[in-house]
Amino acid sequence: MDASGVEVTGRAQRAAWRERSVPAVERVRPGLWSxxxxxxxxxxxxxxxVLELAGGGLGLVDTGWDADDSWAALCAGLAGIGAGVRDVRGVLVTHMHMDHVGLAGRVREASGAxxxxxxxxxxxxxxxxxxxxEESTEVEVAFLVGLGAPEPDARADAGTPEERARWRRLALPDRLLEDGDRADLPGWSLRAVHTPGHTAGHLCFADEATGLFFAGDHVLPRISPNVSTHAGGAADPLRDYLSxxxxxxxExxxxxxxxxxxxxxxxxxxxxxxRAHHERRLAELLAAVRAHPGSTPWDLAAHLTWSRPWSQYERRMRIFAVTETDAHLRLLVTRGLVVGDGARVPRYAAAHLR
Incomplete structure (x- = not known):
């Protein structure tokens, strides 16, 4: 256990991470596998x-990326515990990102879940x-240009319509779960916990009988989940995330x-x-705004500390970095520390506090 009180329990998972491999299927508890x-x-x-259900069948919390090798791994994992995709009765999706909802459609087609x-x-x-x-591409390009990106860079990062075509296959839900609702997985007492920030509808699931907390991407043990703005998204997603x-x-x-x-x-x-990580990030960004007044979110992202040199960022990584910078800027505005000029492509300066 470290000084913050965090103790690693998935030791085989962490060992695989350090070895740059993928861990084996693991029985976490009776009737529960990772x-x-x-x-x-x-x-x-x-x-x-994977949750074994009372009366037979399985439930899933998240499914994985929509790719043939991912599908093969999911099927093999289920086979390894003596089951198959056809045994799945229901899929709980923590959030709408491709790596979590991606295979839900294939699971539903194979099982009727x-x-x-x-x-x-x-x-x-x-x-x-x-x-x-085509429309999806143009929406993202326009959003990035609105954050200060030169249009050629915005188009290079957004990618082509052909690359986006598969995103239209993502499964729309059959059921909706609000905060506090119980998931229909017999033998489990999973309560939906609405945790907006990473996405507007991110859900965690708390099982009150076992004390297990399925966290999705809301709380990860090593990295900070990406909290970003996007076209038509929440006005202040970082404030939502911290709340x-x-x-x-x-819990x-x-x-x-x-x-x-x-x-x-x-x-x-x-x-x-x-929370402490984001407060440090907000302080770093405020210092960048003071040092470079009149900058756009695109400009300011280049003045922050990242995991590699800024010149190496491109495509989705650069989009995530710029939109995360924008989310932090919006919270600084909410707190009255930074002001924007209200232009179509906003530029920011530190507020003059009394």
Missing amino acids: VPVPMGGPLRWVNAH WVAMHPADARDLTAFTARSP SLERVAG EAGEVLPGHEWRFRGLAGRAREL
């Missing part, structure tokens, strides 16, 4: 959690999938099962660490 579903990028895999998510993410996902790939962290810190969670990385104990301690 199935790692590989994905591209630095996160490497998604933890799909229902898919559930929060209404806010259902609305955003419906709007997103309703756009043509959600305050809320989950009060009586015996063990946290996140969507990435490894299981751990110490939800309140990890929530404190994440």
